[in-house]
Amino acid sequence: MGNYTIKTVFKEYIHPLEPKVIQKMIDYAGIDKYVKKLETLKYVYIFLYAQLKGFTSLRRVSEQVSRKKNVQRLVGLESISKSQLSRKNRSIPPGVCQAVLHHLIQQLHQVMGPKKAKEELGKLILIDSSTISMCLKQYEWADFRETKAGIKLHTSVVFIGEESYPNAVIPTPARPADETQLDALMTPDKKALHVFDRGYYNFEKFELYSSNGIRFVTRIKSNAVVDVIEELPVDPSSSIIRHAIVKIGTMKTPLQLVETVDSEGNKISIICNDAKVKAEEIGDLYRNRWQIELFFKWIKQHLVLKTLYGKGKNAVYNQVYIAMITYCLTLLMKKKIGYKGTLLEMLNGMSDYWSKPMVELISELCKEPERSSNGRRRLEHQRIFEETLAQYESGDIFHLEDLTYDPII
Numbered sequence: 001m002g003n004y005t006i007k008t009v010f011k012e013y014i015h016p017l018e019p020k021v022i023q024k025m026i027d028y029a030g031i032d033k034y035v036k037k038l039e040t041l042k043y044v045y046i047f048l049y050a051q052l053k054g055f056t057s058l059r060r061v062s063e064q065v066s067r068k069k070n071v072q073r074l075v076g077l078e079s080i081s082k083s084q085l086s087r088k089n090r091s092i093p094p095g096v097c098q099a100v101l102h103h104l105i106q107q108l109h110q111v112m113g114p115k116k117a118k119e120e121l122g123k124l125i126l127i128d129s130s131t132i133s134m135c136l137k138q139y140e141w142a143d144f145r146e147t148k149a150g151i152k153l154h155t156s157v158v159f160i161g162e163e164s165y166p167n168a169v170i171p172t173p174a175r176p177a178d179e180t181q182l183d184a185l186m187t188p189d190k191k192a193l194h195v196f197d198r199g200y201y202n203f204e205k206f207e208l209y210s211s212n213g214i215r216f217v218t219r220i221k222s223n224a225v226v227d228v229i230e231e232l233p234v235d236p237s238s239s240i241i242r243h244a245i246v247k248i249g250t251m252k253t254p255l256q257l258v259e260t261v262d263s264e265g266n267k268i269s270i271i272c273n274d275a276k277v278k279a280e281e282i283g284d285l286y287r288n289r290w291q292i293e294l295f296f297k298w299i300k301q302h303l304v305l306k307t308l309y310g311k312g313k314n315a316v317y318n319q320v321y322i323a324m325i326t327y328c329l330t331l332l333m334k335k336k337i338g339y340k341g342t343l344l345e346m347l348n349g350m351s352d353y354w355s356k357p358m359v360e361l362i363s364e365l366c367k368e369p370e371r372s373s374n375g376r377r378r379l380e381h382q383r384i385f386e387e388t389l390a391q392y393e394s395g396d397i398f399h400l401e402d403l404t405y406d407p408i409i
Contacts, residue, residue, distance in 0.1 A: 009361050010074060010354045014048065016107055016332050017325075022100060031092065038088045040096060042075045044322070046085070047309075049074065051326040052351045056307040058082045058089075070355040089319070090312040094171075097321035101169065104328040108165050111335050112158070124285070125167060126292040127156045127185050127196035129178050130300075138311050142173040150174035151316060154181040156194075157292050163343075164295045165331055171320045179205070186214055193217065193274070195289045203249040206273070210253040215274045217285045224269075225249050226257065234279070241267070243279040258282045299327060302344055339365050 023041055026032055032039045049071065050061045059082050064071050066079045129152045134142060139149040154170040170181050178199035186194055186209065194216040201221060209216055220226075225248070232243040242259035248271060256272045260283045272282045300306060303323040308316055334346040345365075353361040 007358050008355055009350055009358055010049070010052075012358050013052075013329055013333055013350060013354070014045065016104060016329060017044070017100060018103070021103070025099060026096065029093075029096070031096065037077070038080060038084055040088075040092060042077060043085075043088050043092065044097070044100070044325075045075050046080070047089075047319075047322045048326055048329070049354070051304055051323060052347070052354055054304060054351070056304055058085045058309055061085060074355075086310055086315070089310045090315040092314065092318055094314055094317035094321060097318050097325065098169075101166075101321050101325050101328065104325060104332065105166060105168075107332060108328060109158075111332060112160055112163070112165065123189065123192040124159045124288065125156050125187060125192050125194045126159050126164070126289055126295075127182070127194055127200065128289070128292045128296075129154045129181075129199070130296040131174050132300075132305060134308070134316075139316075141313055142316075144174040151320075152176075152178075153296070153320065154178065154185060155292065155296070156185040156187075157295050159288060159291050163331075164291055165328065166295075166324055169320065169324050171317045186216075188212075188214065190214065193277075193285065195285055197289060203251050206248075207251050207253060210251075210273045215272075217270060217272045217277075217282055219286065220248060220257075220269050220271055222269075229254055232279075238280050239283055240279045246271075256282060298343070299323060302347060303327065337362055337365070341365065 019041055022044070026040045046061060046065065049064075053064070055061050055064070062080055062082045062085060065075060065077060072078050131144075131150050131152050133144075134149040134151070136143060136147060136149040142149040142151055144150040150173075151171050152174045154172060156167040157164045158167045167187070168185050170184055172181065179202050182196070182200045182202065182205060190213045192215065194214070196216070196218050198219050198221055200218065206216070206218075227247040229245040229247065232245065234240050234243050239260050240258055241261065242257070244257045245254050246257045247253075248255060248257075253273060254275075256275065256277070256279070258270045258272070258279050259267055260270070262268055268286070270282055270286045272285075277285070303326055305320065305323050309319055310316065330343060330347050330350065333350065334343060339346055349361055349365055353364065
């Protein structure tokens with residue numbers, strides 16, 4: 001089994017970061033020019049560890065570094081104070097962590113690949129924002145309402161099969177409208193199909209996207225001015241109640257208009273600027289938009305985002321990026337070892353085994369269930385463990401589509 005019997009989970013976990021690449025970027029920017037103790041790379045490791053363990057305070061992080069030898073070996077420090085962590089957190093430009101996140105997203109594009117996407121529709125990009133509320137007295141720079149402050153996570157996620165991962169994340173104060181960040185969240189990839197809600201309603205942008213071949217599906221407002229060009233036939237057995245070719249508002253480009261009903265029976269009107277997409281597919285695509293809400297729910301429940309480490313803008317934005325980096329690293333690890341369980345199980349496994357050899361984590365994830373019914377095929381858990389470990393050591397990921405390695409069948 002070679003070095004993988006001694007290589008720790010955390011070291012393998014942070015491997016996609018490519019520390020040498022990050023260090024070159026840090027050196028070029030001169031961020032650590034006068035730093036004597038807590039360099040930026042060590043800062044990233046400390047706060048990734050804090051995310052894995054779910055620590056919600058800098059004091060707790062500081063205590064772990066000071067008390068545990070394995071944490072000290074991890075970060076290369078024997079101690080670090082709460083104040084030092086706080087100063088570093090607010091002094092690092094968020095662009096550094098943003099660049100690291102972008103680097104990981106590019107790796108996810110390669111690992112997830114286009115094969116899992118629907119070939120006829122291409123890559124599906126879901127766009128939305130989520131607000132994190134904060135105390136106005138402590139975060140005046142992020143004033144939102146008369147008594148509240150907050151930030152928005154303007155996000156686009158790639159949805160493939162049953163899995164989502166971030167494509168772009170832009171934190172801003174919560175006050176600006178969603179549509180101000182739409183251009184930054186759209187991709188120039190003509191194979192991508194973007195899905196977003198009425199918060200991004202802007203005729204000028206829609207016209208520009210259409211002229212540039214950028215495809216989108218969105219819901220229109222009830223008071224939208226609709227000029228009907230042609231009514232199209234509808235299959236009575238489908239969920240579609242209307243299908244037409246229209247022009248909306250000031251737009252010159254013809255669009256498909258599809259009307260259907262939501263789960264509560266309310267009528268919704270959806271437009272699409274791709275004439276090749278079928279009416280039933282347009283309705284299904286818009287329903288998939290709720291997958292981004294599940295993504296927001298997951299990161300808020302299982303990553304440290306609701307409790308903030310600092311009060312300054314840099315500190316808050318850096319925490320957002322570190323949380324997203326944690327998500328991407330967890331998904332990359334899940335794909336690398338071919339684990340078929342949930343992402344939360346993967347995250348919990350790494351939290352429990354972070355300082356142990358990789359072989360122990362793989363053994364835990366591939367172990368035989370404690371209880372099984374007579375009608376269920378028993379897993380040859382030892383064989384699965386050995387094959388998974390061999391695939392992991394060789395870097396072979398072609399087995400990810402093979403249910404032979406599925407530990408939950």
